[in-house]
Amino acid sequence: MSELPKYYVYKMRILEMIADLPPGTLIPTERTLALDFGTSRTTVRKAIGELVAEGRLTRTQGSGTYTGGPKITHVRQLTSFTEDAQAIGYTPSSEILEIEQLHVDASHAVEAGHMQLTPGAPFVRIQRVRLGNGEPLGLETACIPGELEGFEERLRERGSLYATLREDFGIRITEVEDGVETYLAGPEEARLLKVEMGSPLLRIDRTGFDDGGRVVEWTVGRFCGDRFRFVARTRAA
Amino acid sequence: MSELPKYYVYKMRILEMIADLPPGTLIPTERTLALDFGTSRTTVRKAIGELVAEGRLTRTQGSGTYTGGPKITHVRQLTSFTEDAQAIGYTPSSEILEIEQLHVDASHAVEAGHMQLTPGAPFVRIQRVRLGNGEPLGLETACIPGELEGFEERLRERGSLYATLREDFGIRITEVEDGVETYLAGPEEARLLKVEMGSPLLRIDRTGFDDGGRVVEWTVGRFCGDRFRFVARTRAA
DNA sequence: GCACAAGATTGGCATAGACCAATCTGGCCG
DNA sequence: CGGCCAGATTGGTCTATGCCAATCTTGTGC
Numbered sequence: 234m235s236e237l238p239k240y241y242v243y244k245m246r247i248l249e250m251i252a253d254l255p256p257g258t259l260i261p262t263e264r265t266l267a268l269d270f271g272t273s274r275t276t277v278r279k280a281i282g283e284l285v286a287e288g289r290l291t292r293t294q295g296s297g298t299y300t301g302g303p304k305i306t307h308v309r310q311l312t313s314f315t316e317d318a319q320a321i322g323y324t325p326s327s328e329i330l331e332i333e334q335l336h337v338d339a340s341h342a343v344e345a346g347h348m349q350l351t352p353g354a355p356f357v358r359i360q361r362v363r364l365g366n367g368e369p370l371g372l373e374t375a376c377i378p379g380e381l382e383g384f385e386e387r388l389r390e391r392g393s394l395y396a397t398l399r400e401d402f403g404i405r406i407t408e409v410e411d412g413v414e415t416y417l418a419g420p421e422e423a424r425l426l427k428v429e430m431g432s433p434l435l436r437i438d439r440t441g442f443d444d445g446g447r448v449v450e451w452t453v454g455r456f457c458g459d460r461f462r463f464v465a466r467t468r469a470a
Numbered sequence: 471m472s473e474l475p476k477y478y479v480y481k482m483r484i485l486e487m488i489a490d491l492p493p494g495t496l497i498p499t500e501r502t503l504a505l506d507f508g509t510s511r512t513t514v515r516k517a518i519g520e521l522v523a524e525g526r527l528t529r530t531q532g533s534g535t536y537t538g539g540p541k542i543t544h545v546r547q548l549t550s551f552t553e554d555a556q557a558i559g560y561t562p563s564s565e566i567l568e569i570e571q572l573h574v575d576a577s578h579a580v581e582a583g584h585m586q587l588t589p590g591a592p593f594v595r596i597q598r599v600r601l602g603n604g605e606p607l608g609l610e611t612a613c614i615p616g617e618l619e620g621f622e623e624r625l626r627e628r629g630s631l632y633a634t635l636r637e638d639f640g641i642r643i644t645e646v647e648d649g650v651e652t653y654l655a656g657p658e659e660a661r662l663l664k665v666e667m668g669s670p671l672l673r674i675d676r677t678g679f680d681d682g683g684r685v686v687e688w689t690v691g692r693f694c695g696d697r698f699r700f701v702a703r704t705r706a707a
Numbered sequence: 708g709c710a711c712a713a714g715a716t717t718g719g720c721a722t723a724g725a726c727c728a729a730t731c732t733g734g735c736c737g
Numbered sequence: 738c739g740g741c742c743a744g745a746t747t748g749g750t751c752t753a754t755g756c757c758a759a760t761c762t763t764g765t766g767c
Contacts, residue, residue: 294719295759411702411703415652417520462651463650467547476720532730
């Protein structure tokens with residue numbers, strides 16, 4: 234591979250083309266660009282596809298392709314999603330998809346393993362979409378060990394998972410460990426996060442501990458790679 | 471999108487096919503699979519492409535497509551890459567590509583901004599590849615403010631950037647902030663990291679601070695998404 | 708003037724095929 | 738037996754095209 238792939242060359246040309254355009258600006262159609270560049274539409278689609286994955290463009294079937302805005306949100310460990318988003322002028326919200334009271338069986342091997350639960354042990358599973366300015370940012374599936382009476386009503390009331398755990402159940406999460414990896418959107422993520430199949434997401438597996446070092450949270454988060462950034466800060470011991 | 475895309479269905483079928491195979495096992499060729507599945511080679515390539523991005527498969531032009539191993543390394547903040555890799559049975563190494571003594575000019579706007587340097591200020595830039603078991607894991611470009619006499623010789627001697635800064639220059643990095651995002655491999659990363667163009671990487675921007683809160687390091691890391699995982703652990707204040 | 712339907716436009720997905728580059732295998736020669 | 742070369746094979750990239758789904762625009766009827 235001594236030469237640059239064609240699609241990459243056109244990707245760079247489109248980048249130059251949109252460099253000074255404000256977010257939300259319509260760019261020429263795929264078919265027009267293919268004619269202008271003298272290349273196939275498939276090649277143009279690939280160039281645009283990468284720019285969409287990077288958040289530099291967004292595209293809507295039947296409508297067109299538009300310049301995207303800056304990557305505009307991040308989340309820090311152990312600060313509130315709400316506070317972080319608001320700090321950068323972003324209106325955060327959450328949408329609860331499902332809350333289940335469960336008992337560990339064979340299908341929960343992964344969750345149980347992370348929370349060190351034995352078969353039959355109770356836990357709560359919460360699935361929600363995190364939004365910013367009304368747009369999906371991420372999909373989280375949180376598991377909390379324990380019976381947690383009336384959990385659903387209280388969480389719907391308070392909105393915040395950590396606040397509910399602390400105020401209503403006396404569970405304080407004092408330490409978290411996050412594992413961060415790339416992840417490709419499957420059908421569920423594409424649907425719920427409104428992203429293209431196969432687009433790169435940031436997957437964050439979180440383990441939350443209480444004062445005694447017990448695992449009190451296991452959360453799998455999948456966040457839109459084009460809009461989201463994870464920040465962690467650590468002091469040396 | 472009420473039905474699953476064809477490529478995704480075949481992706482799942484290939485996953486089932488390779489579920490119990492040991493790493494390094496040759497799977498049928500793209501052309502064979504296209505015939506077997508009764509679909510086009512392009513569709514098969516897309517299914518395989520995602521499995522390659524996830525590290526479940528690797529493919530070599532002229533040779534074939536092989537099952538991949540588990541995602542086998544991670545890095546924690548403020549622990550040594552060497553220690554972390556060895557802890558999971560991985561032989562770590564680094565290859566220094568370039569070390570430059572520079573002075574801030576217009577082309578260094580991003581670096582200068584992060585390190586709060588004024589035009590003309592000296593800094594050192596180090597570009598290296600991080601390897602595990604001889605295979606590239608990531609590409610790092612580190613910038614250190616200051617004149618740093620004899621830095622290159624000392625780093626080549628010690629191998630470790632942090633150890634060199636501490637022992638030879640009295641610079642202790644006591645706090646780091648990492649920003650983690652998805653990133654698509656461009657030509658440089660594809661070449662140096664031996665990954666496919668456009669494959670998803672984990673980009674980690676690191677700012678290192680000394681005791682006085684001064685910025686003493688700005689490093690841009692790009693790590694292979696199919697092999698790498700970033701881990702951060704934080705206690706509540 | 709507003710609402711609805713039809714047609715046009717645009718992106719989404721897949722096919723079939725061509726050609727090139729990298730790797731592997733087998734055969735030949737020293 | 739080992740090394741080298743040629744041919745076969747496999748992945749890498751691109752083209753041209755077709756068809757479908759989602760959105761937008763325009764025209765018609767009330």
